[in-house]
Amino acid sequence: MLDALLLARIQFAANITFHILFPTITIALAWLLLFFKLRFNATGDEKWMENYRFWVKIFAVSFALGVVSGITMSFQFGTNWPGFMETVGNIAGPLLSFEILSAFFFEATFLAIMLFGYGRVSNRVHTVSTLIVAIGTTLSAFWIMVLSAWMHVPVGFEMIDGQAHPTSWLEIVFNPSLGYRLTHMLIASGLTAAFLIAGISAYRWLRGDRTQGVNAGLKTGVFLAAALIPVQIFVGDLHGLHTMEHQPAKVAAIEGVWETQRGAPLLLFALPDEEARENRFPIGIPYGASLILKHDPHGEILGLNEFEGEHPPVAPVFWSFRIMVGVGLLMLIVAWTAAWQLWRRGDVSRRMAQVLLGMTFSGWVATVAGWYVTEIGRQPWLVQGVLTTADAAGPVPAGMIGTTLAMYLTLYAVLLTVYIGVIFHLARKGAPAATTRDTDAADGNAVPSQA
Structure with a gap:
């Protein structure tokens, strides 16, 4: 059984997940x-x-x-x-x-x-x-x-x-946070629209529509994506450093760091266990997290145990971040490869067109994952240090929230x-x-x- 607070959070998450798809385009x-x-x-x-x-x-x-x-x-x-x-x-x-x-x-x-x-x-x-x-x-x-x-x-x-x-x-x-967040969001929108245009243009190309209009749309989407994704990676790094300063608990959850340590590894894979307060089956790059976040391989990163009771749920933040980064790196590879083909031969291969078609809605995946990192990573606060999510919740019973949640999910699907x-x-x-x-x-x- 889920309590009313968790159901209300899931319902709002479902609504904002559906809503954000369209402004992002x-x-x-x-x-x-x-x-x-x-x-x-x-x-x-x-x-x-x-x-x-x-x-x-x-x-x-x-x-x-x-x-x-x-x-x-x-x-x-x-x-x-x-x-x-x-x-x-x-x-x-x-x-x-x-x-x-x-x-x-x-x-x-x-x-x-x-x-x-x-x-x-x-x-x-x-x-x-x-x-x-x-x-x-x-x-x-x-x-x-x-x-x-x-x-x-x-x-x-x-x-x-x-x-x-x-x-x-x-x-x-x-x-102080606006510049990072607004820039990151606007570039995310640019990448979402760029891959949408490239993917749909590739779909028309695969169906035999090789008109100049389709080719122009394909080039616009590919070259825009190729230009924006390196900028997004750079802005994302700046945003992470800013978050480290103002929301260290969120960064600790992103990196899966439980104990404060110097030379923290960059975890590529792990299963965070909140009960045991440890990571199971960790695979990481030694000193990687400290190097990225502190620009010092021996830099100190505060652990989640410093914020016990006031840190976000670790697994959703940890994995959402890795999905966002993974899709971003895939965008980089695909966009640059497609741009290289267009620059060298004026067209893309059939295989590349199929890849672009598969990446049509990749911007949605990266944006939603990034939004989860941002919003779930702020928990248990609704307004950081001012208002907790539990204190803002209303008296609506769990059964009513669960019913409307099921209706929302069905309608959104x-x-x-x-x-x-x-x-x-x-x-x-x-x-x-x-x-x-x-x-x-x-x-x-x-x-x-x-x-």
């Missing part, structure tokens, strides 16, 4: 749509507009699911986690409001023009609308990451009668299956052909709607 995909549009404007080459017309459909479906699943999460603040807003609502409330305002004023307002305006408004207005939607998606991510960063490294506030009150919004917004099916259905159909009205709009002439 749309944040970067909006900018890639702008790239396709600007390339079309500059060259007049129809292959870029083919990519725009194809990927804007996937953007629309992803955006819709992201909005709907985000609403579901907001309800849980009032049902399962009332203590969160009661304690830190003076800070979390305004930040979430800023995110909603960004989404509505920038994304929702201009989304219709971006989706349906080509051929009905001037080319310049359509391009500017795409730019504004891209800015809106990034602003939404910015405000969410501001709140996430503050929950991990809370600053710029004071506690009065058990409630957090802001003393400096500048400190809250420009949190169906929606995710349909979503992936729609993407591949669109890929089989290909990009729609240009119309006369499209051609007129590309020349800068606004054509009135015939509706």
